[in-house]
Amino acid sequence: MADTKREREIERKYDADAAGDLPDLRGVAGVADVIDKGVADLDAVYYDTADQRLATASITLRRRTGGNDAGWHLKLPVPEIEGARDELHAPLSDGVPRALIGLVRSRVRDADLTPVVRLRSARDLRHLVDADGTLLAEVSVDGVRADRLDGATATASWTEIEVELAPNGDPRLLDKVEKRLRKAGVRRSTSKSKLARALADTGTPPEAAAVPELRPDTAGAQVLAYLREQRDALLELDPAVRQDLPDSVHQMRVATRRTRSAFKTYAKILDRTVTDPIGEELKWLAAELGVDRDREVLTERLTAALTDVPRTLLLGPVRGRLRRWAVAGRAGSRRKTVAVLDSKRYLALLDSLDALLADPPLRKAAGAAVAEALPKAVLKDYDRLATRVGHALALDPGTDRDLAMHEARKAAKRARYAGEAATPALGKPAARFAKRMKAVQKVLGDHQDSVVARGTLRDLAIQAHAAGESAFVWGLLYGREEAVAATRERELVGVWERASRPKARAALGG
Structure with a gap:
C-alpha cells in the first residue's frame, strides 16, 4: 500500500x-x-x-x-x-x-x-x-x-x-x-x-443478486437476511483489513463467528450437511485472522497491568522484554493476513457463501412463523449454555474449571448471537435476551483472558530467569491475574442468576 x-x-x-x-x-x-x-x-x-x-x-x-x-x-x-x-x-x-x-x-x-x-x-x-x-x-x-x-x-x-x-x-x-x-x-x-x-x-444498470422468494414473516426469511448481513460485512471489511484499519480484523472475525453460530443455532432451518463444511472454513478464517488480533489484545492487557505496578517494584527490564515479545509476534503477520485474503481457499469460501444464499438448503422449519421457530432455537442454545455453566461452577478451581469456563464462554457467545439474529423479527424481547447473554459472555471472557495472560506471564518469567533477569514482576502479575479469575468466578454466580431460564423465557416473550 x-x-x-x-x-x-x-x-x-x-x-x-x-x-x-x-x-x-x-x-x-x-x-x-x-x-x-x-x-x-x-x-x-x-x-x-x-x-x-x-x-x-x-x-x-x-x-x-x-x-x-x-x-x-x-x-x-x-x-x-x-x-x-x-x-x-x-x-x-x-x-x-x-x-x-x-x-x-x-x-x-x-x-x-x-x-x-x-x-x-x-x-x-x-x-x-x-x-x-x-x-x-x-x-x-x-x-x-x-x-x-x-x-x-x-x-x-x-x-x-x-x-x-x-x-x-x-x-x-x-x-x-x-x-x-x-x-x-x-x-x-x-x-x-x-x-x-x-x-x-446507457441501458444496463447493475443488478443485485437474486434473493430467494420467501414470505417475510417466516423463520427462513429472517435467518437468510441475517446471513446476508454477515456475508456483506465480510466483503465490506476485506479492504479495511488489507489496509490495517483500526478494529477491522476484530469485526471481520465477529462476522465469521456470527455466521457459524447461525448455522448451528438454526440447524432446523438450514441443512447442516451443507452449512457444516462452510462453517469449518469460517473457523479456519477466524483462526488465521486471530493470530495477530489475539496477541494485540494480550499486549494491551499486559501493558496496562505494568502501568499499575509501582515503580519501586519494577525490577529488571520488564517493559523492554514485553515490547520485544509483542514485536516478535507481529513480525510478518501483516503479510500473512493479506496472503490469507488472497488465497484460493478464502475466495472459494466467499463463493460458497454466495452459493448458499442464492440457493439455500432450506428445511421444513424454514416455512414456520418466526414467533414459533426462532424462540425455540434461541432457548435451545440457552439450555446448552446452562449445562456448561452448571458444570463449570461445580468444579474446584484449577485447570479443569478453567477449561469448563472457556467452553461456557463459547456457549454464551453463541446464545448471544442467537438472540441478536432473532432481534429484527422478535424485537425488544430478543434484544433483552441478547443483552443478558452478553453480560454472561463478558464475565466468562475476562476469565479466559486471565487464563491466557497467565500462560504468557509464565513464559515471560522463564525467559527472564534464563537471561539472568528478575522474574519478580512477572510473578506479581501472575498472582494478580489469578485474583482476577477468582473474582470473575464469583461474579458469574450473580450474573447467571439474572439470566436464569424463567427470565430468559420471559425475555423472549414465552
Whole structure:
C-alpha cells in the first residue's frame, strides 16, 4: 500500500439543466467568498467485471487524466456516513495497480477487470472559502459525456452539480448549501455516482443478486437476511483489513463467528450437511485472522497491568522484554493476513457463501412463523449454555474449571448471537435476551483472558530467569491475574442468576 494515498470524501450530487447555472452561494452561512478556479477537462475510464460486480457494490475504479489528481482512483462506500466514500489514489500506469486489485479482490475474485465506461467531463470549479480564506468545500458544474466500452455503442450526456466537503470540514455546511440550491430549484440526483448514472442511461444498470422468494414473516426469511448481513460485512471489511484499519480484523472475525453460530443455532432451518463444511472454513478464517488480533489484545492487557505496578517494584527490564515479545509476534503477520485474503481457499469460501444464499438448503422449519421457530432455537442454545455453566461452577478451581469456563464462554457467545439474529423479527424481547447473554459472555471472557495472560506471564518469567533477569514482576502479575479469575468466578454466580431460564423465557416473550 506504499504507493497509494487514502482520503475520505463527503459529497452530494445534484441534477442541473444544460446551462448548469449556480445560484450565488455567498449567501450561505459561513461562506465569505466563492472563488472561480476555471474549467478542467477530465477523462476517466472506469473498470469493472463483465457482470458489474463493483458497480453493484457501489464501488468505482477508474483511471483518470486531467485536473490536479490524475491517476488511478478506487472509491469504497462508507455506509454509516451519508455521501461518504474512502478514496484511494495510485499513480498513473497502463494497468490496474496491484495494490488496488487487492482491495477489490473479495468482489472480483477470479474475474477480469476490463474497461466498461469512458466519462469525459468539462469541470467548472469553484472554491467556497471562509473569511480567513480557508477552503470549506468545492462546488463544480460538470458537463459529462459517457461512452460504453464493453461492446455496447450507447452514449449519454448530462450536466450535474457536485458539492464536496473540504478535508476535516463541517458536514453541516452541505445542508446549508443544499438549502440554497433547493431554493434555486436544484434537486438532489437520484444516482449515487457518475458511473451509476452512465450505466443506467446507457441501458444496463447493475443488478443485485437474486434473493430467494420467501414470505417475510417466516423463520427462513429472517435467518437468510441475517446471513446476508454477515456475508456483506465480510466483503465490506476485506479492504479495511488489507489496509490495517483500526478494529477491522476484530469485526471481520465477529462476522465469521456470527455466521457459524447461525448455522448451528438454526440447524432446523438450514441443512447442516451443507452449512457444516462452510462453517469449518469460517473457523479456519477466524483462526488465521486471530493470530495477530489475539496477541494485540494480550499486549494491551499486559501493558496496562505494568502501568499499575509501582515503580519501586519494577525490577529488571520488564517493559523492554514485553515490547520485544509483542514485536516478535507481529513480525510478518501483516503479510500473512493479506496472503490469507488472497488465497484460493478464502475466495472459494466467499463463493460458497454466495452459493448458499442464492440457493439455500432450506428445511421444513424454514416455512414456520418466526414467533414459533426462532424462540425455540434461541432457548435451545440457552439450555446448552446452562449445562456448561452448571458444570463449570461445580468444579474446584484449577485447570479443569478453567477449561469448563472457556467452553461456557463459547456457549454464551453463541446464545448471544442467537438472540441478536432473532432481534429484527422478535424485537425488544430478543434484544433483552441478547443483552443478558452478553453480560454472561463478558464475565466468562475476562476469565479466559486471565487464563491466557497467565500462560504468557509464565513464559515471560522463564525467559527472564534464563537471561539472568528478575522474574519478580512477572510473578506479581501472575498472582494478580489469578485474583482476577477468582473474582470473575464469583461474579458469574450473580450474573447467571439474572439470566436464569424463567427470565430468559420471559425475555423472549414465552
